[in-house]
Amino acid sequence: MSADIQTAPTLRDDETLDDTTAGGSSTLHDNLLAGLRAMFMASELPDGSRIPEAELCQRFGVSRTPLREALKVMAAEGFVILRPNRGAIVAPIDPEEVGPLYEFKGALERLIGLTAAERATDEEIAALEVLHLQLNEALSASRHDDYTHLNYRFHRGLAQATRNPLLIQNYETVQQRIWRYRFLVNEHDRRLQQSFAEHERILTALKARTPLDLAERLESHSRLTGQAMLAVVASRKLETASENANKRRAPARRSPNPIDTEQA
Amino acid sequence: MSADIQTAPTLRDDETLDDTTAGGSSTLHDNLLAGLRAMFMASELPDGSRIPEAELCQRFGVSRTPLREALKVMAAEGFVILRPNRGAIVAPIDPEEVGPLYEFKGALERLIGLTAAERATDEEIAALEVLHLQLNEALSASRHDDYTHLNYRFHRGLAQATRNPLLIQNYETVQQRIWRYRFLVNEHDRRLQQSFAEHERILTALKARTPLDLAERLESHSRLTGQAMLAVVASRKLETASENANKRRAPARRSPNPIDTEQA
DNA sequence: TACTGCTATTTTGCATTCAAAATCTCGCTA
DNA sequence: TAGCGAGATTTTGAATGCAAAATAGCAGTA
Numbered sequence: 001m002s003a004d005i006q007t008a009p010t011l012r013d014d015e016t017l018d019d020t021t022a023g024g025s026s027t028l029h030d031n032l033l034a035g036l037r038a039m040f041m042a043s044e045l046p047d048g049s050r051i052p053e054a055e056l057c058q059r060f061g062v063s064r065t066p067l068r069e070a071l072k073v074m075a076a077e078g079f080v081i082l083r084p085n086r087g088a089i090v091a092p093i094d095p096e097e098v099g100p101l102y103e104f105k106g107a108l109e110r111l112i113g114l115t116a117a118e119r120a121t122d123e124e125i126a127a128l129e130v131l132h133l134q135l136n137e138a139l140s141a142s143r144h145d146d147y148t149h150l151n152y153r154f155h156r157g158l159a160q161a162t163r164n165p166l167l168i169q170n171y172e173t174v175q176q177r178i179w180r181y182r183f184l185v186n187e188h189d190r191r192l193q194q195s196f197a198e199h200e201r202i203l204t205a206l207k208a209r210t211p212l213d214l215a216e217r218l219e220s221h222s223r224l225t226g227q228a229m230l231a232v233v234a235s236r237k238l239e240t241a242s243e244n245a246n247k248r249r250a251p252a253r254r255s256p257n258p259i260d261t262e263q264a
Numbered sequence: 265m266s267a268d269i270q271t272a273p274t275l276r277d278d279e280t281l282d283d284t285t286a287g288g289s290s291t292l293h294d295n296l297l298a299g300l301r302a303m304f305m306a307s308e309l310p311d312g313s314r315i316p317e318a319e320l321c322q323r324f325g326v327s328r329t330p331l332r333e334a335l336k337v338m339a340a341e342g343f344v345i346l347r348p349n350r351g352a353i354v355a356p357i358d359p360e361e362v363g364p365l366y367e368f369k370g371a372l373e374r375l376i377g378l379t380a381a382e383r384a385t386d387e388e389i390a391a392l393e394v395l396h397l398q399l400n401e402a403l404s405a406s407r408h409d410d411y412t413h414l415n416y417r418f419h420r421g422l423a424q425a426t427r428n429p430l431l432i433q434n435y436e437t438v439q440q441r442i443w444r445y446r447f448l449v450n451e452h453d454r455r456l457q458q459s460f461a462e463h464e465r466i467l468t469a470l471k472a473r474t475p476l477d478l479a480e481r482l483e484s485h486s487r488l489t490g491q492a493m494l495a496v497v498a499s500r501k502l503e504t505a506s507e508n509a510n511k512r513r514a515p516a517r518r519s520p521n522p523i524d525t526e527q528a
Numbered sequence: 529t530a531c532t533g534c535t536a537t538t539t540t541g542c543a544t545t546c547a548a549a550a551t552c553t554c555g556c557t558a
Numbered sequence: 559t560a561g562c563g564a565g566a567t568t569t570t571g572a573a574t575g576c577a578a579a580a581t582a583g584c585a586g587t588a
Contacts, residue, residue, distance in 0.1 A: 028571070028572070029336065029571080029572090052539095053539080053540080054538095054539085062572080062573090063572060063573045063574075064540090064572095064573085064574090065329065065571085065572055065573065065574090066571080066572065066573095068333065068540095068541085069332065069333050069336045070336075072293065072333045072334075072336060072337050073336050073337055073340045076337045076340055076341070077340065078430075082291075084291045084540090084541085084579095085291075085539085085540060085541075085578085085579050085580065086539090086540080086579090086580070086581095087539070087540070087580090097430075100428040100429060100430045100431070101430060103375065103379065103428055103430075103431070104375070104428060104430045104431050104434070106375070107371045107372060107374060107375035107431075108371060110371060110374070111367065111368070111370070111371035115367065164364040164367055164368060165361075165364060166342075166361075166364045166365060166367075166368045166438075167364070167367070167368050167371075170368070170434065174430075291541070291542095292541070292542070293541085293542090316569095317569080317570080318568095318569085326542080326543090327542060327543045327544075328543085328544090328570090329541085329542055329543065329544090330541080330542065330543095332570095332571085348549095348570090348571085349548085349549050349550065349569090349570060349571075350549090350550070350551095350569090350570080351550090351569070351570070
């Protein structure tokens with residue numbers, strides 16, 4: 001009866017940590033939720049766009065009932081906005097939410113640092129080191145997209161090392177919400193170099209298992225990234241302020257203009 | 265067209281801060297969600313008990329569809345556990361989750377302290393002072409239940425002063441999840457006295473608008489409460505460990521045995 | 529041509545229905 | 559009497575149906 005023991009205590013790559021359905025036997029609803037989340041992570045749906053129930057039903061091959069259930073959950077998590085009688089839309093990209101998002105994330109990072117330093121297993125630390133090496137490779141090769149993905153996994157791994165399910169879940173959600181704004185900072189080499197240097201120190205603190213130190217470095221890392229994003233948002237805002245004098249209904253769309261401000 | 269301006273900037277008492285449906289026109293689903301949350305706050309459903317869809321449908325006068333939608337959301341928030349094909353149950357009281365819950369809450373408290381100290385309006389501070397006075401009255405009169413409710417509102421008010429919607433929402437959820445465990449500490453006068461003293465210092469720091477100080481006091485206040493609960497949990501566990509040698513399926517039910525350990 | 533108001537179509541919210549799964553009932557056997 | 563199993567009943571998960579709301583289309587007017 002016992003499942004095979006080959007479940008190594010390393011960082012799993014993709015998983016839908018949905019603690020809501022005990023047992024794990026997949027209901028249609030849960031698969032849908034996973035599928036939708038994947039779509040969001042892949043940025044398949046343009047932000048602000050209406051979510052056509054019918055279309056998605058087709059795509060996933062289900063009826064409207066389970067789809068709508070999934071959308072309600074996504075709405076509760078902030079990825080979707082439900083307008084009564086007017087359909088669901090992908091939560092619009094809103095520069096205003098970057099601040100609160102990072103402020104909140106900072107608090108979680110700190111807790112992650114405090115607890116992961118003490119609770120991470122040696123295996124987990126080793127796995128994080130591997131990720132760190134891959135991060136370095138991606139950076140050297142200027143594979144920015146890889147870097148971003150690896151970075152995501154690195155921080156998720158750290159969160160998981162805390163053993164606090166509530167923290168893990170909430171951190172994951174925040175990460176996913178921030179994911180949509182990554183274009184604000186992604187392609188910029190300078191910030192990436194800096195970010196990697198911060199990771200270096202993070203890993204050091206983790207290996208030293210010094211909670212306060214790790215907490216401080218994680219929080220700071222997050223804050224710096226957030227500030228970099230906000231700087232872009234701010235410049236973007238100034239830039240579009242004049243343009244939008246005539247053209248209504250144009251909420252700061254993405255364009256290749258990431259970061260070139262000082263980061264401190 | 266403009267609604268009346270009489271919406272004073274004080275702390276509102278009861279509200280269902282559900283940012284998920286923009287606009288605010290109530291859908292059945294949302295009312296349901298509010299109703300269910302109210303039921304949970306009122307502890308109307310015994311923990312671990314099955315949630316009879318049919319019954320609740322009757323009670324709320326709706327069909328199963330919107331009810332199930334609401335349950336999915338509650339499940340995502342951790343109040344309900346969905347067992348595929350076997351119905352939903354009220355998330356069982358689990359002493360194991362008190363630790364993670366408070367650990368997480370601590371991180372939020374800290375952020376609340378840091379930000380509320382700077383962002384609270386004078387009106388909000390005044391409103392919190394009023395609550396504080398009422399808290400005092402309740403304590404003096406040994407109206408413990410009132411105290412607990414006022415305490416809930418006090419901390420919610422503080423959270424709202426941060427102006428961070430994400431923080432406000434998550435804090436509210438955590439508060440609600442902890443609410444179910446309040447019996448572990450509630451009726452005990454000693455902890456209440458201590459708690460009130462801590463509030464005194466919190467309010468002082470808030471009025472002085474000293475972020476680090478307020479953060480430290482809030483975090484500490486939360487930690488102490490959490491520790492008090494955990495102490496009860498621990499003693500409860502010891503106590504029932506022997507009893508449960510024979511009687512299976514008895515997950516530490518409530519009984520009048522709150523706190524008498526040192527709190528520090 | 530730009531705007532208003534009316535009708536047709538689509539989309540949404542919810543109720544109902546239906547098949548599959550789980551639970552219960554009760555007789556049978558050891 | 560305790561344990562087991564086949565069938566009936568209940569409950570769940572999901573599809574479908576239906577009324578209300580919103581949207582689109584279009585004719586008429588200024």
